[in-house]
Amino acid sequence: MPKKEEKEKSFEQLCSSLEETVSRLEDEQLPLEEAIRLFNAGVADAIEARKRLLASEEKVQKLVETLEGRFELHDLE
Amino acid sequence: MDLHVYSVSELTREVKELIEGSFPPLWVEGEISNFVHHGSGHMYFSLKDSSAALRAVFFRQYNQALTFRPENGMKMMARGLLSVYEPSGQYQLMVSELRPAGVGALQLAFERLKARLAAEGLFDEARKRPLPQFPACVGIVTSPTGAAVRDIISVLERRCPSVRIVLAPARVQGEGAAAEIAAAVRAFGRWGGADVLIVGRGGGSAEDLWAFNEEAVARAIFDSPVPVISAVGHQTDFTIADFVADLRAPTPSAAAEYAVPVAAELEAGLVALGRRLVRAGSGPLSDAHQRLDELERALAPQRLRAALRACRDRHAALALRLQRAARHSLDLARVRWSGFQERLSALNPAAVLGRGYAMARTPEGRIVRDAATVEVGQRLSVLLARGSLDCRVEGVNPAGEDTLASKAG
Numbered sequence: 181m182p183k184k185e186e187k188e189k190s191f192e193q194l195c196s197s198l199e200e201t202v203s204r205l206e207d208e209q210l211p212l213e214e215a216i217r218l219f220n221a222g223v224a225d226a227i228e229a230r231k232r233l234l235a236s237e238e239k240v241q242k243l244v245e246t247l248e249g250r251f252e253l254h255d256l257e
Numbered sequence: 258m259d260l261h262v263y264s265v266s267e268l269t270r271e272v273k274e275l276i277e278g279s280f281p282p283l284w285v286e287g288e289i290s291n292f293v294h295h296g297s298g299h300m301y302f303s304l305k306d307s308s309a310a311l312r313a314v315f316f317r318q319y320n321q322a323l324t325f326r327p328e329n330g331m332k333m334m335a336r337g338l339l340s341v342y343e344p345s346g347q348y349q350l351m352v353s354e355l356r357p358a359g360v361g362a363l364q365l366a367f368e369r370l371k372a373r374l375a376a377e378g379l380f381d382e383a384r385k386r387p388l389p390q391f392p393a394c395v396g397i398v399t400s401p402t403g404a405a406v407r408d409i410i411s412v413l414e415r416r417c418p419s420v421r422i423v424l425a426p427a428r429v430q431g432e433g434a435a436a437e438i439a440a441a442v443r444a445f446g447r448w449g450g451a452d453v454l455i456v457g458r459g460g461g462s463a464e465d466l467w468a469f470n471e472e473a474v475a476r477a478i479f480d481s482p483v484p485v486i487s488a489v490g491h492q493t494d495f496t497i498a499d500f501v502a503d504l505r506a507p508t509p510s511a512a513a514e515y516a517v518p519v520a521a522e523l524e525a526g527l528v529a530l531g532r533r534l535v536r537a538g539s540g541p542l543s544d545a546h547q548r549l550d551e552l553e554r555a556l557a558p559q560r561l562r563a564a565l566r567a568c569r570d571r572h573a574a575l576a577l578r579l580q581r582a583a584r585h586s587l588d589l590a591r592v593r594w595s596g597f598q599e600r601l602s603a604l605n606p607a608a609v610l611g612r613g614y615a616m617a618r619t620p621e622g623r624i625v626r627d628a629a630t631v632e633v634g635q636r637l638s639v640l641l642a643r644g645s646l647d648c649r650v651e652g653v654n655p656a657g658e659d660t661l662a663s664k665a666g
Contacts, residue, residue, distance in 0.1 A: 191393065198530055199530065202537055205540065222534045226530065237419060242401070251444070256424060
């Protein structure tokens with residue numbers, strides 16, 4: 181499971197890649213191998229997108245700029 | 258008893274010095290009356306309240322900056338110096354600045370800035386950006402203690418629990434508020450982690466909302482690389498920030514609704530997509546299954562027998578056709594052969610002799626075709642249909658006489 185790559189796919193990208201997978205499967209006469217590969221990729225996207233959607237961010241954070249111009253996020257009391 | 262008698266000028270000068278020396282530049286508020294805009298460009302009027310009046314003069318070089326026409330009855334704030342005009346013994350206010358009093362003053366500044374920024378193109382519809390459909394992180398610029406931040410956060414969390422919320426705190430009213438709001442917006446721009454910003458505060462008086470009408474805030478929003486939703490006060494309040502923002506929300510809660518989609522709706526969409534995926538994906542799979550089934554059926558014994566029978570039948574039919582074809586061609590050959598035979602036998606010299614012709618040959622076996630090639634006394638053998646004759650030539654008649662051809666002619 182390439183966790184790293186999926187982290188880099190935004191929810192939006194996951195959704196559009198899933199859309200694309202579905203329409204390719206629906207519209208194209210694909211060789212079985214390719215269809216299975218696409219199907220698996222689609223399932224992975226769907227699961228990841230759903231997970232992303234239902235995850236909850238518990239904390240509201242505060243944006244703090246340090247004197248050196250770096251940014252830090254602090255938890256908001 | 259030395260009685261000091263002032264001259265008018267003297268007294269007036271002393272009064273002038275006294276008055277002008279004891280009042281620094283000041284603001285005075287009152288209602289305009291007796292307003293005159295002189296041909297010279299100077300304005301003369303009185304400021305009065307219920308029980309007093311003050312003469313005022315507003316010279317051209319100062320009044321040129323006015324964006325409105327003063328009229329009798331307007332409540333005004335005038336800034337200026339008290340002075341005494343000796344020729345008429347009048348004390349008056351030398352006005353350097355005139356503003357509508359109270360909310361009117363703010364309103365005026367608002368209109369002025371709005372006109373200037375509009376002319377610069379800060380409010381152009383064309384530069385308003387669409388908001389991201391699925392922001393991962395929402396940035397908020399507001400007071401960390403007000404109702405607005407609580408409203409925004411609760412709406413965001415209800416709609417889309419997975420969204421990250423980052424607040425850049427700023428005071429939203431009072432001295433220095435505009436600078437803090439602008440700085441917070443710019444900080445988000447430099448940080449780059451937020452996908453959309455909500456900049457605002459809850460409702461309040463016009464003065465409370467004033468920070469959002471300041472140029473610093475307008476510029477910061479205009480320069481923001483991140484799309485901005487403004488949310489200042491309630492439904493009816495429009496601020497400069499609202500005009501510059503990519504989207505204006507009537508309230509902070511509404512801004513939060515614009516900022517993020519409803520996760521539950523998205524999830525329904527995802528589930529539907531998932532179903533389509535399964536349906537679409539099972540298509541090729543079931544096609545493959547079907548093909549396999551067909552192959553399997555094709556290999557079943559009874560199918561095999563049938564196939565064999567079909568094969569045999571086809572084979573038999575072919576054989577039959579082959580036979581027929583062969584016979585046909587033999588027949589043809591036979592017909593052609595007999596024709597050939599006839600033609601051949603017609604050419605057979607024996608058959609010619611049978612019809613009564615004879616063939617004369619020299620002793621060397623050369624067939625004689627021309628009488629001119631034969632000499633008198635020469636021996637010839639004459640071949641008949643049956644047997645032959647040895648002859649000696651008695652006479653030679655050259656061509657042209659007594660030939661078959663001439664006789665026929």
